[in-house]
Amino acid sequence: MSQLRERVTALPGVKSVTFVDSIPLSMGGAMFDFKTKGAKDQPIQATVGVYMVGAGYFATMGIPMRRGRDFELRKDSGATLIVNEEMARQLYSGQDPVGQTASADGLPGQGTRKYEVIGVVRNSKLRTLGESTAAAAYLFLEAKPEDVFSFFGITVVVRSASAPGPLAGAVRDQIHALDPNLPVFNIETMNEHVNKSMLLLRLCATLLGVFGAVGVILATVGLYGVMSFASRARTREIGIRMALGAQPATVLRMITGEGLLLAGIGLAIGLGLSFAVTRFTASLLYGVSTTDMATFIGVPAVMLGVALVAVLIPARRAARVQPLEALHYE
Numbered sequence: 001m002s003q004l005r006e007r008v009t010a011l012p013g014v015k016s017v018t019f020v021d022s023i024p025l026s027m028g029g030a031m032f033d034f035k036t037k038g039a040k041d042q043p044i045q046a047t048v049g050v051y052m053v054g055a056g057y058f059a060t061m062g063i064p065m066r067r068g069r070d071f072e073l074r075k076d077s078g079a080t081l082i083v084n085e086e087m088a089r090q091l092y093s094g095q096d097p098v099g100q101t102a103s104a105d106g107l108p109g110q111g112t113r114k115y116e117v118i119g120v121v122r123n124s125k126l127r128t129l130g131e132s133t134a135a136a137a138y139l140f141l142e143a144k145p146e147d148v149f150s151f152f153g154i155t156v157v158v159r160s161a162s163a164p165g166p167l168a169g170a171v172r173d174q175i176h177a178l179d180p181n182l183p184v185f186n187i188e189t190m191n192e193h194v195n196k197s198m199l200l201l202r203l204c205a206t207l208l209g210v211f212g213a214v215g216v217i218l219a220t221v222g223l224y225g226v227m228s229f230a231s232r233a234r235t236r237e238i239g240i241r242m243a244l245g246a247q248p249a250t251v252l253r254m255i256t257g258e259g260l261l262l263a264g265i266g267l268a269i270g271l272g273l274s275f276a277v278t279r280f281t282a283s284l285l286y287g288v289s290t291t292d293m294a295t296f297i298g299v300p301a302v303m304l305g306v307a308l309v310a311v312l313i314p315a316r317r318a319a320r321v322q323p324l325e326a327l328h329y330e
Helices: 002-009 057-063 086-094 169-176 189-197 198-234 235-243 249-276 278-284 294-321 323-327
Strands: 014-019 030-037 044-053 066-067 081-082 101-107 110-119 136-140 155-159
Touching: 002 155, 002 169, 014 057, 014 101, 030 086, 044 086, 057 155, 057 169, 086 136, 101 294, 110 169, 155 169, 189 198, 198 249, 198 294, 235 249, 249 278, 249 294
Parallel strands: 044 136, 081 110
Antiparallel strands: 014 044, 014 155, 030 044, 030 101, 066 110, 081 136, 101 110
């Protein structure tokens, strides 16, 4: 691995090179229990995602180091550990994690082992973009690469100073120069990887958008039909009102008000149901909270606008009814 690092680093445009067993947003990473001792030797345990990374991983991926230091090739063994802020909060709340220890059972090739925390990094997305903040522990991959967790081998991560596309072939050539039989696959940029990870979410969003549009159309047609039928059924009543002196504007306000009241009741019920199911939709959202005010205000406003248009047409028709025609209407 050190030879590959040197070869790829020497390529034109390469800023840094590192390794990881499971690239973020690939649904990888195994879960293990880490334990430590708190105040009065009380045991503290946290279930965290464990990732094996090479030296320089956090700088290459743009993940800031909060405290401590990164892994170093000639300094660290497999007994060192870097944690993210969430794991530090769960295991070492109120203490400086750097220099503390934690033990874990069942890690491949390592059994029960105690680790020394040498650094804390900022929380970042691990498995999906929509996940809540999760605890993560990072082990030094280059200390024991044979113990990698991933079924798909090791990922080489290259940060370039220019467009990364042309580097793909050069990196593949360097790998095959060291081992011609080593399979190299799934070469992609981080932007392509992020877009691929969002494919299912985008498909769901598109389908929900289509269903939502169909729902708006059906609601508009339904509201128009109900109000049109209601105004026709009240033709005689409207004629009598107008014969007794009611003005067309009065009739227009009456029909429009009744339609908007009906739409308002429907929106109130819909908003209540929307708030009730927000906890089930949280995992599908990214960058938008489940109680986003722009959504909960904008959508009802649009629906009221649609309802107003659907109501005005039959309301204006009712306001133009002639009293004598209405009295003879059956």
